[in-house]
Amino acid sequence: MLAAACAVGVSSTFSAPVGGVLFSIEVTAAYFAVRNYWRGFFAATCSTVLFRILRVLLVETEVTVTAFYQTQFPRDAFLPEELPIFSIV
Numbered sequence: 893m894l895a896a897a898c899a900v901g902v903s904s905t906f907s908a909p910v911g912g913v914l915f916s917i918e919v920t921a922a923y924f925a926v927r928n929y930w931r932g933f934f935a936a937t938c939s940t941v942l943f944r945i946l947r948v949l950l951v952e953t954e955v956t957v958t959a960f961y962q963t964q965f966p967r968d969a970f971l972p973e974e975l976p977i978f979s980i981v
Contacts, residue, residue, distance in 0.1 A: 895920040895928060896935045903936035904943040907969065912936040941975070948972060 895916045903912030913932045917924045948968055970978070 895924070896932050899932040899936040900939040903940045907940055907944060909933060909936035909940050912940075944969065945972065945975075 898916035898920050899912040902915050903909040913936050916932060
């Protein structure tokens with residue numbers, strides 16, 4: 893349970909489910925059962941997708957500091973319309 897919670901927290905923060913699972917394995921367990929890899933990855937992926945969807949829907953602007961040179965990078969990693977394609981893949 894602690895490893896899954898760690899994976900969910902790290903993956904939601906950094907939008908990296910695989911990194912969250914690997915970090916949770918490294919930090920929380922001396923011996924880690926292989927069956928828990930998929931459980932942790934599933935929980936981390938669900939939390940990352942949910943966090944990104946809520947962020948797209950609720951946050952309008954993403955300005956926390958004033959930039960000297962403005963850039964125009966895409967704000968979101970994916971479009972909500974792409975989620976069915978991601979689930980198929």
